[in-house]
Amino acid sequence: MADNRMTAAVKWVDDLTFVAESGSGHQVVLDGNSPGTAPSPMEVVLMAAGSCASVDVVSILEKARQQVTRCECKVTGERVGETPNVFKSIHLEFHVTGHDIAEKHVERAVQLSADKYCSVAKMLEASVAMSHGYVIHAA
Template sequence: MADNKLTATVKWLDEMTFVAESGSGHQTVFDGNSPGTAASPMEMILMAAGSCASVDVVSILEKTRQQVVDCRCEVTGERVGETPNVFKKIHLEFVVTGHNVEDKHVDRAVKLSADKYCSVAKMLEASVELSHSYKIIAV
């Protein structure tokens, strides 16, 4: 069984810029200024949700032998107006491009990710209204 413990370290660089390093050794720069020289922590939340869900959707579509050549997840978040300005709504729209990609498979993949597999979305849904949509581009 895989180890369920993940770690990260965040180190201050200068001004409001930090570098985060995952336990597996991958680094990402964050910037608390708006706009800054790197993504903000809240933008990273959106990117994490989109990345996690995209992994699920592509994996499920591959298992159903859909001929996907591209998958993009466009994520939008709406924050509350007062501090701490948490997200109140997040929408993920998947744009799936491929040859003869069937609507029923994309619909199922998006629903499975949202309802069962995406751990980031499952964690966020306790306090954020999450929604999903998709469109298919035939090539």
């Protein structure tokens, strides 16, 4: 049986700055100050959703033999006004650039990511209104 556990460690540096290290040895600096010297934990949640979904979209488009030269996911989150300031909605908008990109493939890739593949978005959707969109740009 496969081991599905993941680990991370978060170490305090100073003030409200921390270094998080993944079980695979990669580090990220986080800052609880607003604005701080590094992304806040909530900003990292948005970045995680955008990067997870982007992996799906690019992978699906490449498998569909689309000539993608660039993919950018712009993520917007709206938080509630009281503590805890959780996200109430998150919108992911994919800007896909390439040669002769077929809209049907981009629409399908974004939909598959949202409905089936993006672990981060699937986890968030239990308590956050998730939405997705896309724009296609010619290279």
